[in-house]
Amino acid sequence: MKISFIISLLLLNIFLVNAQAIKYSPENPKSGDTIKFSYNPTSTNLNLDFEIECLSVSFTTDFTSKNKKIPLSEKDGLWIGEVITTENTTFVALGFSSKELKDKSEYFIKLTSNNQIPAQAYLSEGYLVGSGRGNALLGIETDTKRALGLYEKAYSIDSNTRNISENSYYTILYKADKIRGKNEIDSKINQINKSGTNSEEDLLTIRSLYTIQNDKVAADSITQLIIKNNPTGVLAYKSDLNSFIRLSDPSQAEDFGLKMISKYKLEENPKSSQDADMIYSFIAEKYVITNDYPNFIKYADLVKNKASVPLLYNKFVTNWLNNNDGTNDQIIELTQNGLKIINELKTQPRPAQYPSDEIYISSLENAESALSDTYANIENRLNNFKEAVSYQERALALSKDKNIVLKEHYVTYLMNDKNYQKAYSLAEESIKTGLASDSLKNNFERLFKILNKEGSAKEYISNLESNSDEKLLSIWKTKMINEPAPSFEAKNLKGEVVKLSDLKGKIVILDFWATWCGPCKKSFPGMNKARIKYANNPNVVFLFVNTWEDMKDREKVVADFIAKNNYDFNVLIDKKSQNDPSKFQMVNDYQVKAIPNKFIIDGRGNIRFNITGSSASEVDIVNEIDAMINLILKD
The missing domain is CATH 3.40.30.10 (Glutaredoxin)
Structure with missing residues (x-):
């Protein structure tokens, strides 16, 4: 009785700490609501000297999940954000971090539908708690036995949810209780075998069940049978794809990739066009390494998803610039064309393969940042320093000023444009925050001398770094184990x-x-x-x-x-x-x-x-x- 009472007090204390750390509005959200929240990190393990970041993991009725970084604003020590849900959202988990530290508390939200918590919400919580994914993404502790209870609760509410979650259920069950897990898995395998369908879907399920038990011999045997019976099926494709991506020779990759596109009819089925794009992109990237422009552009331009083409162009240009001095018309044109494609895509509807407008726009901004950085390099090589600064400012703005390499380039271009004070301030801030390379420190020493600063540049850098080092040590000290x-x-x-x-x-x-x-x-x-x-x-x-x-x-x-x-x-x-x-x-x-x-x-x-x-x-x-x-x- 006393032990139960103590455990209850501990659980209540954890709940109260979590409740103090975060508040939601509405307090009991339903699917489709926009959930506003305020987070107070003072009672957590996070380092308050660094910016707080938030990651949301949301699940829908079909048990699929999506990760998303949530923008936060700080006001009076509280970090404020919001999560937009849809009518199909059943569960949301929030994770907070600062630098390398994660708040390991559970911030879980089960959304109601028709005034009830759906079975899928319990499935989602069980998956995050038991699979290890919650630990990897959010830092929460893995607990397979608790997860198992959540799965079973979900199945008691709606037995049909077992159809969308069986694989993860058996995985967690086997981790929690190997004897019971083996018995249930063997029973499921026997049930499938007795059905006699021998379909690829059923055989894939059996293969997965053997894999959960680490029975590689049985799993490999089923794999061979599946590929033999379904030479153009899912597993055969994955096997060929695995062989394809390991090829390093461009001509071999080209030959193998084109045969795959033909064998699996990837261009004939709209649903397979992404696979064809991936193969064409991979072949193009192989020709980047050899600086083979004709073959590179041939396959890059076969990619139908134009949103991925600018970054392909950038890989070729970057590789060329890294291996050559100066520039040439071909490299300039390729970079300009990449930026042109991005601007055109901004005015067009989002392609179906992107789950949201936000993710699509973010991918375009990342590509534009990379190409702007590359074009700034080209302008710098042409001694067009003001243009280089302008493009680099665009690259930094699109990266939210968090890319260390872009800042280093920016300092260099500012110095070339003789904007020494701005370059000095930027380099000083990078050193102070522990985000300065040796090259940037060398430039800082030059700026220190150019601006006639008093004292020793090396001593000043050392003082700046000592403050940053102490912060970093305090972060990593919390991660020590023995x-x-x-x-x-x-x-x-x-x-x-x-x-x-x-x-x-x-x-x-x-x-x-x-x-x-x-x-x-x-x-x-x-x-x-x-x-x-x-x-x-x-x-x-x-x-x-x-x-x-x-x-x-x-x-x-x-x-x-x-x-x-x-x-x-x-x-x-x-x-x-x-x-x-x-x-x-x-x-x-x-x-x-x-x-x-x-x-x-x-x-x-x-x-x-x-x-x-x-x-x-x-x-x-x-x-x-x-x-x-x-x-x-x-x-």
Whole structure:
């Protein structure tokens, strides 16, 4: 009785804290309402020195979800925003963050319809709580048993909702109770087999159920059967697509991609036009690398969704500018055409593949920002400095002034236009907030001298950075953990055996990645700078673990990628487990769910930081690695 009373008090306290942190209007919203809210972060774990950001995750009656960043305005310490719902919206979850910190409290809103909470609202809450997605997006704790109860409540209200949620239900059930999960899954498989339909849809369900149980042998067997029986079906297409995106040679990608478009009749079905666009875009991007303009423009112009074409153009132009001095008429025309397409699209109706006008306009603005930045570079190379400044101001405005690289370019163009004071102020603010690259700091030193500032530029920069460093350390300190790191023994690309046990006394940065992983590759320039910074420190070791790849000549493919990008990385090859060949040993031991995933291990062999995902900003990555290493050294 006493224990129950204490638990009740704890739950009541959590509810009261959440209620104090956020207020809604209307208090009991229904589907279709615009929900206004005010958020008070003072009682939360967020760092109030940084701007508060909000992410909403909303679900509809068909159990589909949409993520959206909610604009906030600050007034008297409260952060105010609103969520617009539709008649089909059943559930909304809000997440708040500042810099790298997330408020882990649950801010859930079940919307009523006909004065009742629909079953789908409970399904949605269960999915967020039990699948791990709520943790990844909003920072909330994963609780499979609670999630299971929410699914069962939904099914008791409306049994038909099981049809739209069975896969996630079985996944969560198996996590919560493996014995019960296996029994129910096996029963479902037997039920499907007895029906005798043998349709691709039924076989895909069986394959998914085997995958939930980590039965790779059975799942692979079903996969082969599905592809054999349905050579132009969903799974066959996914298998071909997987092979296609791994091709690096432009001519091979072109040949394979065109055969896919023909085989699956992608251009004949309007619903498949997006798939055809994706293949044409991929082929065009391969010709970017070789600077093959005729073939690039051939496939870029075959893309029917014109909203994606400007960024394709920008990739070609950016690659050319990075590898050549000056400019040429072709590059100028391609950039101008990209901006022209964007302006034309602004006056046209939103294409069906974009779920909202806001998302469509945002995609156009992102493309315009990138192309404006590129065109500013071109104008700068032509010594048209005022025009370069003007285009860069447009690029920054469209990026909401949050892009570090764009600010760095802006400072450079302002200096070239002899607008030294403005350049100085902008660079000073970037350094103060910890968002300055080495190049920007060098320009700041030049500006310091040009403007005849008193004292030492280096000392002034150091003082500015010290305030920023303290803020960053306070953020990362809240993310520190202390868990034993699984031991490992793996060979690197040189054939040398690397053991964690041999690295005692050293800080180890373990970075899990794959050659197919875009975010991994985007993080590498920053990780390389961090590695170089600590190259002369024998007590800091960077290890890059290649995992989840099983292609032919894997080590050669990985080595070629590293060599091509001039990365001096110590790359470990994660091999298949001898006990379970369906799993890779290290990634399984470290329970990695997604990559990139970094583990920072201290000299005592304990994991102090476990970071999934990565910023693409080199400055952010270096600063974050610095902060984590410094916190470990201070601990």
